Amino acid sequence: MQAAEILEALVAFPSVVGTPNDSIVAWVRDYLRRQGITAAMLPGPEGDRANLFATVGPKELPGYVLSGHMDVVPANEDGWTSDPFRLRADAGRLYGRGATDMKGFLAVVLAVIPKLAALPLRRPIHIAFSYDEEAGCRGVPHMIARLPELCERPLGAIIGEPSGMRAIRAHKGKAAARLTVRGRSGHSSRPDQGLNAVHAMSDVLGQAVAEAARLSRGPFEATFEPPYSSLQIGTLRGGQAVNIIPESCEAEFEARAISGIDPAGLLEPVRQAAERLTGRGFGVEWQELSAYPALSLAEGAPLAALLEELTGVEPLAAVSYGTEAGLFQQAGIDAIICGPGEIGRAHKANEYILVEELEACRAVIEALGAHCAS
Template sequence: MPFSDVPEEMLDELVGHETVVGRPNLSLIHAVADWLDGHGISCRVLVGPEGDRANLFATIGDSEQPGYVLSGHVDVVPAGEPEWQADPFTLRRQDDRLIGRGACDMKGFVAAVLAAAPDLAKMTPAVPIHIALSYDEEAGCKGVPHMIATMPELCAPPLGCIVGEPTGLVPVLAHKGKAALRLRSRGVAGHSSRPDLGTNAIHALLPVLAAAQAQAQALEAGGPRDDRFAPPWSSLQIGTVAGGQALNIIPERAEAEIEARAIAGTEPRTLLAPVIEAAERECVATEWLSSYPPLALDEDDPLAALMAEMSGFAPIGAVSFGTEAGLFQQAGIPAIICGPGDIARAHRPEEYLTLPELHACHEMILALGRRCAA
């Protein structure tokens, strides 16, 4: 089905592109660019350093005037769960549910924006509306920093950014930040009967993992608190551990991945400092996988009032998941989260967005356009 200004048809097309995180997305990005160009909307395809995936930035209105950014990611998590009842990359309708990978997180928001784009263009808004689509958000917001770095060449400093992650269209003022770290240890292989002739790579990791566990416990027991979040403290966890070939072989290699999630006011990477110190003592290599800052928008910010009016809901304090909103704020652009659906449906089999949710978001985007054209 070709792109359409009918939101559910647009969502059908978007879900049909298997833009799994870490994989190419150029076919979708170029299709979106062609759709926008066909409606006279200026856009730029911004290929990332990977070469096979890109961000997209489009402007409706005068780019030299301050405006609003509608930000969403087009990558989705894998869909290998056996509980899917049909092809997860073919949108299907069941009553009012639109089911497919990414329908809720967050191609539903992107579909609402793109379906509204032709009408927004006809409004010729005096305050421009920008569409910012990014890649590899699910890998720690890896794509959007390249776009943010280019934005001074693309538009005047924006008045604000609306990130359309699923919040039930309730504006959200804050979220946690995140940092992810990989640990790698190297040993010397040998027969397990002669440990004196080898070096166990897994054993080398253990003091570092113990430091991670201790830091996690310290953050929960005595770290800073912010009751807007659940849990109200910064957290740290060991997510993966791998190493060894067989029980009777001294493991030559081992690695682990650790993440920290930081409440507002805390730099996520600092939470992993005790882990890095332990790794240096044990000669374990470290590699940053990703990081993005927390979001903390003042409740008195004009963007909060605008989104309360557009959505019909009063802003709430915080969510514990992360988004690119913190990166926009770090770049000096006020940011807020507001999108259709429920985050509890994300990253699960039979992920869905309801038809009323999709249409309500579409109407919210059009309302923003009318406000910008007034």
């Protein structure tokens, strides 16, 4: 099958983040089986989602991982001119949810499998497809934890997030959390008889704003824009009517960290401010939504040199968006980003990828196969 045919099949699965993905995993497993490749389905703790891992070549030797996620964001945006879960071709563009982020990469990997399987590989090429990346990389840690039983420690992992097929060496880490504050409702004419959750939340919001200002003063890492860690309040909900004391208030916070800084740790002052509200009679619930570390691959790393050789383009130092790459690096596996499409098309109506971008990705993966067979 050609990459576009496989992409059509993958887009047809509405594998929205946070939902069961058994159908798409089974399809990929069966496709690989037809190519003579055995794939392991690795269920996550949720019970209705699974990662998938397979190896082409000698798994007892160190090789390279081609990594991507099977989930997509919901397709609820206004402006879609066709069914987002039915691939539409028009003038060299392939439209559909996930076409760029990142089923296009998955489709190319699967399309190249027959050619890779026919090569006398001296080093293996592994396929690692994950779930719930869009929820903060929740699925891939379970697969990474099982790598020692699945293969020798890889020489590197190539994460196929859309990068225009230019390798990327670094991105920030991220953590996000939801805070719910619960007070006591009542009529606004008697504030002395209630506990205003919105008022209480304002103390926590003030702490978050102060932390954001502090982070902007450094430390700095010049490869990023902005060159410092950041923190923001992303959402705020509370209250029912102007004459009712708000019983509850909810806010979501996000932190993005430069290399060497724990993103979850950046949210700790906010969490502590929330905990102090319990002394005033408020109920507090702090829920971690996502967390993944930064990626920082050295300029002179062998994996960076390999990707420059395969793509013919010097790797880019850093990007602002995050990926699963930092989790591979945290596990002791060098990682780099390189995939077809442009990130600016992701998470939008009429998401698309170019046929020529799929072909460029195919050329790089085939070159990787030749490298592993040399």
